[in-house]
Amino acid sequence: MRTLILGLGSEIRRDDAAGLLIARQLGEVLKDPDVEVIESSVAGWSLLDLVVGYDKAIIIDSVCTAERQVGRVHRLSAADLGQWAGSLSPHRADLVSVLEAGKTIGLEIPADIVIYAMEVSDPLGYATEPTEEVQRALPEVVTFIAEKEFQRPLSLSSLRGGFTDDGTSEDSHCGG
């Protein structure tokens, strides 16, 4: 089974890089020949070009919801995401509608799509490093996804960026 890990975000927009960084780390720790990692800053229709041909796609992005619990991860299916009403345009093409369009015209859209959205603090500032808050939370997000999707338990200390296991890892910030 061919799996795609697609990290979405912008390397220059501070916490918006979270999706890219998480995907990158997952690729490094999993080292699985059936898993391909793509980091991308594109949006809308171009996403269709990236997901075609895989059996499963794990899409990782940053998000800011009203609760603003930085570090929390939402695990979603496409059905959980709303669709924007009104017709789409290249700047307003939501993921779900784009995937639907792809399916309708007979593209090989992955049958299994799961989305991980990490709550971040500042996805709009201009910087090449995420905020400290997000940097601290990244390793936990990586382990969560590795466990959940690949049944691969990882020790947090084995991940770059460091983490001292102080026994709070059970009290996970990760949603599900």
Add this chain to the structure above:
Amino acid sequence: MRRTITIDPITRLEGHGKIDIFLDEKGEVENAYLQVPELRGFERFCEGRPVEELPRITPKICGVCPGAHHMASAKAVDAVFHVKPPSAAKKLRELYYTAHYVHSHSAHFYALAAPDFVVGPQADPKERNILGVISRVGVEVGKEVIKHRAYAQQIQATLAGQATHPVCGLPGGVSKGLTEEERREIEEKAKSCVEFAKFSLKVFDDIVLKNKAYLDLILGEVYRMTSYYMGLVDANNRVNFYDGDIRVIAPEGNQVARFKPADYLDYIGEHVEPWTYLKFPYLKSIGWKGLVDGKDSGVYRVAPLARLNVADGMATPLAQEAYEQMFSTLGGKPVHATLANHWARVIELIYAAERLLELSQDPEITSDLIRTLPTEVPSEGVGVVEAPRGTLFHHYRTDEKGLVRRLNLIVATGNNKAALCLSIKRAAQGLIKGGQVSEGLLNMVEMAFRAYDPCLGCATHSLPGQMPLRVNIYDESGNLIQEVRRD
């Protein structure tokens, strides 16, 4: 008397596509502003960086048209270093860029324009999308769209390293040339793209032009705006996406300016509204008269319709034929009907495909003379291209080591900001009277959005955490009296 309105910074962050409408004492619409996230902090972020990094950094501003920023940036960097790329390098960049246009314009036409016309503007919003189009014109059409967008992507990837984030632009040239084998592959794909572009015009013709109701819609009053127009033209005053002079015409059609990109500040000013932090570009020679149109207002527009209005014609035969047909159908030049942007876009798609083929057959395109090494001390430069949605300006100033000191960008949506606010204002005026908001306000406002397809700078946020449009209505004292949202 006006009161100052303070915009809550938190609301501003969430305000992708937030619109503020201000009413006067009688409850009539006085003004409407679209909150577009500015490139705030971007200049500071670039300061001190080597200027030759900007062609790789600036494409990350937008996930939809990174190629346009890469091209404008590469040209600005050439200008900063006072270096002229060799002829083959310019052609290679333009070849990449026309592929980008095929990619961008075909997505836009089938996802946006066609739905509005095929399915009908009164249709349920849920139907008015590419799925609606496909259900009307057939699945095969969808496959053709995908196939040709993929061709365009592959051509871009061949030339620029990556389909979506080009890395080929260097000061004085490009990093990679073309082998004969690559050239032949591009030529074959380009031929197919020309057929596809002709087919797209036929789709438009069958669906729109043969339907009087739609023609009436295009020519209707709601989105008619008699503005000035701006676009790049080549030496023969034909549309060119990659290079040329900037030409401006008045609402009556006469040329009012023609200048080199480096001189843009003599012609374009930026007006700051005291109510908000938004800046509105306008024509200095006419002056800022507020959010109004007409020949006494310095508001101007860019994008496909503007480009065709500004030029004397298209540089390739099939596109020229389509150009002539559009203007004769719509009653001559210039055309002020905003919805005609969709028609102009298909004509540009034909030009892009023909030009792609033309360049792929140019004997110089496989040359290995693809770079002139800069030798002069860097200082300052401007690079301008036509992005799919309008004229794009990159202006950089550096120290003598080539580290960025200052940077100014005017993006396509920026040029159109005043026009977009005016369109929204017109839509709102029809639907808000005596302080009462009628049904359908959001739909009318959305139509303005679709006509301009503004870049809200949020293209990397693919998860729709909130609905994309929120309209706030304020009374004459600046109190928020109503919020209209789409749920």
